[in-house]
Amino acid sequence: MSKNGPLALAFNALVISFMLAPLLIVCIVAFTPANTLTIPTTEFSLRWFRAVFAHPDFVTSFWNSLWLAISSATIATLIAIPAGLAITRFDFAGRDALNALFLSPLIIPHLVLGVAMLRMFSLIGATGSFQWLVLAHVVVITPYVLRLVVAASVGADRSCEQAALSLGASHGTVFRRVTLPMILPGVTGGWLLAFINSFDEVTMSIFVTSPATVTLPVRMYMYATESIDPLMAAASALMVGFTAAVMVLLDRLYGLDKILVGEK
Amino acid sequence: MKLGRHSTPWALSAPAWLLFACLLLVPLGLTAVLSFNVFDHSTGVKNEFTLAHYLAVLSDEYYYGIFWRTFWISGVTTLICLAIGAPEAYVLSRMGNPWRSIFLLVVLAPLLVSVVVRAFGWSMLLGPQGLVNLALQAVGLGPVRILYTEWAVVIALVHVMLPFMVIPVWTSLQKLDAAVENAALSLSASQFTTLRRIVLPQVLPGILSGSLIVFGLSASAFAIPGLLGGRRLKMVATVVYDEYLHELNWPLGAALALILLVANLLVMLSYNRVLEGRYKKSLG
Numbered sequence: 001m002s003k004n005g006p007l008a009l010a011f012n013a014l015v016i017s018f019m020l021a022p023l024l025i026v027c028i029v030a031f032t033p034a035n036t037l038t039i040p041t042t043e044f045s046l047r048w049f050r051a052v053f054a055h056p057d058f059v060t061s062f063w064n065s066l067w068l069a070i071s072s073a074t075i076a077t078l079i080a081i082p083a084g085l086a087i088t089r090f091d092f093a094g095r096d097a098l099n100a101l102f103l104s105p106l107i108i109p110h111l112v113l114g115v116a117m118l119r120m121f122s123l124i125g126a127t128g129s130f131q132w133l134v135l136a137h138v139v140v141i142t143p144y145v146l147r148l149v150v151a152a153s154v155g156a157d158r159s160c161e162q163a164a165l166s167l168g169a170s171h172g173t174v175f176r177r178v179t180l181p182m183i184l185p186g187v188t189g190g191w192l193l194a195f196i197n198s199f200d201e202v203t204m205s206i207f208v209t210s211p212a213t214v215t216l217p218v219r220m221y222m223y224a225t226e227s228i229d230p231l232m233a234a235a236s237a238l239m240v241g242f243t244a245a246v247m248v249l250l251d252r253l254y255g256l257d258k259i260l261v262g263e264k
Numbered sequence: 265m266k267l268g269r270h271s272t273p274w275a276l277s278a279p280a281w282l283l284f285a286c287l288l289l290v291p292l293g294l295t296a297v298l299s300f301n302v303f304d305h306s307t308g309v310k311n312e313f314t315l316a317h318y319l320a321v322l323s324d325e326y327y328y329g330i331f332w333r334t335f336w337i338s339g340v341t342t343l344i345c346l347a348i349g350a351p352e353a354y355v356l357s358r359m360g361n362p363w364r365s366i367f368l369l370v371v372l373a374p375l376l377v378s379v380v381v382r383a384f385g386w387s388m389l390l391g392p393q394g395l396v397n398l399a400l401q402a403v404g405l406g407p408v409r410i411l412y413t414e415w416a417v418v419i420a421l422v423h424v425m426l427p428f429m430v431i432p433v434w435t436s437l438q439k440l441d442a443a444v445e446n447a448a449l450s451l452s453a454s455q456f457t458t459l460r461r462i463v464l465p466q467v468l469p470g471i472l473s474g475s476l477i478v479f480g481l482s483a484s485a486f487a488i489p490g491l492l493g494g495r496r497l498k499m500v501a502t503v504v505y506d507e508y509l510h511e512l513n514w515p516l517g518a519a520l521a522l523i524l525l526v527a528n529l530l531v532m533l534s535y536n537r538v539l540e541g542r543y544k545k546s547l548g
Contacts, residue, residue, distance in 0.1 A: 113288075225490065228384075243378070
């Protein structure tokens, strides 16, 4: 493999700084002691972090987002496991159509999903309901879990299952003792990926949340359109930290490169 | 292949397809119906059929302007992502570990950070007192108004979309056989000729699919133009939001959203066709 020249390395340095710049600035400004968005030079303060935790709207929204992400990721995983096995283990008419349906939220703009959910929720009187918000999120994040479950299920050695079956294990036992342990890395990776995607989702949620169910990204979006102060920077820095923690977990459990670049 | 009863796979996937039918197909259908409903500013949505909303969108210069702006902003974003993302993927692929994995992660990881946070970061960098303006002033070029212009939207969109360009190009670079490149070099082709005649043709599918996905996602972006375009500078997604939450003209908003959906599906399905033609993905 040939080496990169100095020009290529300089280009790489520029791209890396471009990618990191907005995240770094957010984390630095969050520590400002001033009342405006200034870069702290001599003094660092945690006052804006305290302000976030003292802000009831932000705290409520954080818990909303957390419960929403945990419940929708869990439901998405529970429905994606059997669906993924059905798609990979059976050959049936309509398999491709079913697969396309399950992956379609990836190519439908979230704005359109938001508009569609709002119409349906207003017709059945479900606007502002947390349960329906969870289900809307499940639809959006199921494709992420499904892809990892499908990849894990294709990669799993089928002969182990056949051996268990031929030794008289029931289908339930085979699933619990053989199949599930084999696809578990895909399942946990899928759950975390679904969790972070639900936690970050803003475009669809902005249409279907009510004041009581506003999620953290929606709250931050609303806040940023009205006023810009270091409170927003501190909240953003906390989001970056939270995402980084999930990323580390994802890396340990599944491999971040595999999730970001693809199966192989 | 385990052969169960014909109904087993349908039963296994029943929770998923029931949910998708009720919360994806039905809402989209209802929205399509809504876009053909009559809207009256005093009484709201009426159950009568009309094409007025589509005709309004197709005949009003205001909407032409919005669609045109969305189109060129997405186009410019795609070109910049191409000019940065493809060479970056190539440079990364020629690095040795551990730098290769570290830099790849730095380029791709922002994907998982909320787009609101990234937009806010750019609004700080590009603002009148932001770092970019301070740097421009230091070299005697400022102050320049960037925030709340099209260029702020383009810069932030490039930041959000770059990973979607790097991923497919990186994937096709991984499939490259280094021996072919070395053969060309040993047959005394120049570095540039090797790049143009050997590497480029093989990563072209990756570049093409990256471009289509970046274009599609940029055209439907919401939070970036919402936070960096200000109140005045609208793109299709922010106009739909206004129609829904400020004008309360849902049928018109639905018509706009569906036009966006159809345009997006056309772009994305051609992306799928490119992808399928190149690497046949088996589902086992």
